[in-house]
Amino acid sequence: MIIKKYFRLALGLISTLTAQQVAAQSLNNPGSNHGNKFEQLGTLLTDPNIFRTASGAPGAMYWQQKADYVIHCEIDDVNQVLKGKETITYTNNSPDPLDYLWIQLDENEHADNAESRSFDQSSLNERMSLEQLKGMVQEKKGLGVYIHKVTDGNNKALKYTINYTMMRIDLPVSLKPGAKMVLNIDWDYKISNRMVEGGRGGYEYFEKDDNYLYTIAQWFPRMAVYSDFQGWQNKQFTGRGEFALVFGDYKVHITVPSDHIVGATGVCQNYAQVLNSTQLARWKQAQQTNEPIEIVTLGDVKNAISEKSATKKTWIYEAKNVRDFAFVSSRRLVWDALKVNEGIEGNQPMAMSYYGPEAYPLYRKYSTKAVAHTLKTYSKYSIPYPYPVAISVEAANGMEYPMICFNYGRADEDGTYTEAVKYGMIGVIIHEVGHNFFPMIVNSDERQWTWMDEGLNTFLQFLTEQEWDKNFPSRRGPAHKIVDYMKLPKDQLEPIMTNSENISQFGPNAYAKPATALNILRETVMGRELFDFAFKQYAQRWAFKHPTPADFFRTMEDASAVDLDWFWRGWFFGTDPVEISLENVTQYRMSGGNPAQDQKSKKEAFEKDLNTISRQRNMEDNMAFLVEKDTSLLDFYNKWDRFAVRPVNQTNYQQFYNGLNQKEKDIFDGKVSFYELSFKNNGGLVMPLIIEWNYTDGTKELERISAYIWRHNELEATKVFAKSKEVASVRLDPYRETADIDESNNSWPRQARPSQFEIFKQNGRNVRGQSNESNPMKEARSN
Template sequence: MKRIIYALVAAFILGGSAFAQVERSNHGKRFEQLERMLRDPSVYRSASGAPGPQYWQQKADYKIEATLNDENQRLDGYETITYYNNSPDPLDYLWLALDENKYNPEDDSYKFDPSSIRPRMTYGQIDGLDGHDNDWGFHITEVKDAKGAAMSYIINQTMMRIDLAETLEPGDKISFSIRWWYNTTPRDDSGNRGGHEYFPEDGNYIYTIAGWFPRMAVYSDFQGWNNKQFTGRGEFALTFGDYDVKMTVPADHIVGSTGALQNAKSVLTAEQQKRWEQAQKEFVEPVKIVTLEEAKENEKEGTSETKTWHYKAENVRDFAWTSSRKFVWDAMAADIEGREDHPMAMSYYAKEAYNLYERYSTKVVAHTLKTYSKYTIPYPYPVAISVEASNGMEYPMICFNYGRTLPDGTYSEGTKYGAIGVIIHEVGHNFFPMIVNSDERQWTWMDEGLNTFVQYLTEQEFDNNYPHRRGPAANIAPYMALPKDQLEPIMTNSENIIGFGSNAYAKAATGLNILRETIMGRELFDFAFKEYAKRWAFKHPTPDDLFRTLEDASAVDIDWFIRGWYFTIDNVDIAIDDVKWYKLNTQNPEIENPIAKAEDELRNTDIADSRNREEGLKFYVEEDTRLQDFYYSYDEFEVTEESKRAYQRFSASLSAEERALLGGDKNFYEIDFSNKGGLVMPIIIEWTYVDGTKEVEKIPAYIWRKDEDKVTKAFMKDKEVAQIRIDPYRETADTNEDNNYFPRSSKPSRFELFRFGGGAARGQSTGSNPMQRANGGN
């Protein structure tokens, strides 16, 4: 034993540790199989990436009654939760999420983020410098069991633990109730996803009610309770269940919600009910259930009377709703392949967004459902709603978006595409993570990245000229080229990411796009991605399950790509270092000797000799001819009869294929490539020939497996090459395209004179725009 220890010590002293040797190697790191970095398969999660034979997940059903007070912007609620322990573990306590407590003045999230003084700051930003004294966050007034007895609980910031009087055994269920209230927050000041927005012009509010009730945390096979605190960034990990919810609001409010409306006759006028029935048969143009004129009349009224809207939702992981007297409401049916019934695409929006949302919103919702269904599973829920709320946030069947016009009703093209993009994105979240229910608290990229990827596909099918913000590989290259201290791997917890949008949204989405377009191909990738969605619909997948499924369903080894793109901060920078051009020696003296003579003269060119001849200098060997021997007139490149006969004998010894190769005048190119960025990638080469034609060929990334830093590859071409370029379609996110050419090519970069504009509601058009100018505006 001592000998072994001494040997190990000596190895480290001499610098001979196995680990150090691997690090110094120029290969073997990036192509190691990914399995050693993933969780071991189990009876709950198979090595194929599918749910295992004993996969389980918990269930939580809710019955909720809530009252919205429009006078003081307060929400009161009472809920009964029935929790089913489908796990093999006995549970002595339950954890619930109180996300609204993130806005409590005592929450740690006000303290652990750096802050600074900016040239322009809102009241909320200033007030937050020393916390705030607003009465925000949950007020829990009672927690009782099914028999009405008080239950013991403790609140730790955004999490609440309920201690059980009796152990909840596997297979058992428990029911308990919670009574609570909180003051809804002004979203602009609080930064809350839910809350309210006030419109001083007409004295009304739009309420976006989200994270509004105590919700069961996830208890899973891979981590037990997910009771990580909510700090505002890492979003929600929630349990599927059924909801029965009644919301009492002012009688002139319109409510949009997760789920299906149960009491349309008691909350809608007879005319609105007819329009609702008509909308369910309309597939081309949305039907306005509440018109602009009716919404404007509602804005003027105000009432002390109330109505109760009743919604039910099955197999959802959350529940959100919106309420306002400002809403126009329109709807149409969406034709989804694989469904005999038709889900309803709907929108709620105020007059401030009318000219944008009336034209685009509901049609974009329907288009999104159709496209996402093609790439994943048929949309399973009865409705999908887009609400214009100067926001961007998603919940089952309902999302809050932005996109408002200028007061004259015009809008910029940027605002238009911004609104369409956010609607696609937030509606798309119905699939990721509302259906394929990944853990947002741990892995933001699993919902935001996957969703942004399918958003990109949906934008492509919406308009061939769509100005994509995220998805094309070239768009992420500037981020990946940043200094390493500003980067972190995609596989980083949400709270620790600096470039949040670029990392968790754009880079994660771009990786899937590169897999689809460049590495796996569309057919293989689309099948595998769809298989992942089918396997994990209404379940809780992890990154391991995604990675394994993509390989399992495609037979493409992508471990090297997943390792580099998702687990490191390497970037793509493949360079052409050198190109050598060769011609095959035909050994025919009539062809080769003149070429060799010309090359010899070029090699022996001397400026002094040339000038001596030009000046007429008399050379000694010319003045004294006795100095001119055999070699003075000998021409080593002369084509002799003997050399011709030797070539004829050589040619006769060749096969027909060899003679054709010698006579084909082929061009041979040897290219030296280097991997300067560290991230291996296929080498895609565009050959431009002297005659102007082009050819593109792809070398798989495996070319780097034996040397991850430098590789040389030889090519045979029929034509002479004028230029060589790698990554011509900009599909690998190469961060330095200047070294992609041989010979080198460059062009000037352009920059703009820019003036920063003032603030406005999120997504609202600002300043002049071509539409406004065309209408006679400034």
């Protein structure tokens, strides 16, 4: 998901440990300059067992629960109320008897007594806007889920207790391993105005045509996860940490006004009953063409908006082996579709988009093709997309569910749009459709580890954007784009391995930093071939299962034979930045060997030693030296040439030189220079050294030194290089691969770096997907 607004929470815990405690525990040799950063993770990872192996694969006794749903629901389009009845068949595949079951009631996030309405800090300033003050007034709106009935399969009432967003159902008899439990739950709730209340699901009201767009998500009571590594995941939903969910099969009956169009998780079972004959024919045509076909056209939408129906109809959707279900419903939806005929092994899913008139100029051109491109690219890097459909809905936000996601991207009233809106829309569609893979299929616990879905997904989003357009302005992924976050003071940072609710800088920490780390692993540390194989192994091993961070870390090493503990330790468990300085470059050439050269060098050194300021001034004063006035003082040594070459030495050297190979001769002749480079690790995060040599003849050379150069001294390192060309300059990390936060000390000789500032103006607040930048498309039309 791409967050609409950030919640500021206090810096907190990594599970139950502070970042400082984890850092202290991870030191193997405190106080030393080595023996810490390259030690194995050890107790920082959970122990392997019969459920999860030391290789990172599921164990021989791996298990997970299953929850199947049959749901009947109806939208009251007059009062904005959603009513539902559901039957859950829950299968206990665990080895444990269960005395109670936990159900998620996510809509209670909006309840009047919701914990998330009060636990954020607030303060008053001398100048406050009316909007800011209104936000501090707690209004009673009657939102939240109302449970009307909870019974078992025999319609006998079951005792239940609601704790905020979690409901515990107490079982009269323990649910034994291998047994099933049938639950019937009747409920309803007032649908919230998503544009006011925030959150994921809800409605958006369009005043101009008096219509609603319903994006229904987290809407029905859902089973919580019971797993081998933590038991029940019943951590409360407070708006940020997303979901841990159980796989199952769904059959959902959705009753709406008869002129509404419904898009949902899964496959519609009754298009023949809910579409008119023209729309049904278009649907069949869409499965045969290579371009998106409009099943519901813009003209259809305009007619539906002006002629509202008072009757109802029921759409029936089925979905197999999914962890959740969401849908969109409105009479103001254009719907287009395209069959993905190639690029996905063993599957040809339908890529589809639903969007309102204000999004038509962008979505008609880009959305469905972006969906198809995402499915093909992600399938290449992870697993072949297994589901029959993938849907993008324009809803002025960004959120993901199995086979369906909600995105932004609206044009101005004249149909023009800015470049920022265009690329932002394509990026968010790629991101949200990509979530079908992580975590909808590779089903990590988002409530606990946001980075396992957001970080991995943002990384693949970057690869997919770059395959869309070589000039795609990706915001996250390239190493240099995380620098501003990495250089923040330590009290504003926390490790990636931090619980969602405790992260201060949520977007940079949970999205950008892990995406950057994975890109560095792929491009700089492991190389593409090793990384891509290992990453696919992880996706294949944990498809339709519940992985943990340890499973990911172990699989990446197991499948590549690359020891990455130092990398996980630094990037995921720590907050140190990369800041490596090229401290000094010293050039050496071989001296000695050829007697003539040796004697010449000795003479130069001897004369240099004699040439003091006193000697110079004595000679300038035409001083009469005693040995010149009294020649009797002269002897053999006054006339002896101490630097003359002795014939025997020249003969011995020539014999030695003739026995050398050409490489050895080049060294003796001074054609090879030795450069000693000194490095300093100022930031603390060890990384490979990427060195660019610039020669006086205009050529360049790139050398890569493994991060292991720091293993015996994590603070300083020296390395000698032999070069046959004269070096003009040396540059560290020339392609900005390592996220070095200070590039001013990466060059020798030091180079002055120009700086600049920009006067920044911002008027008002942006609505999601809108931009304050200039609109060249609009300007061109007006000329």
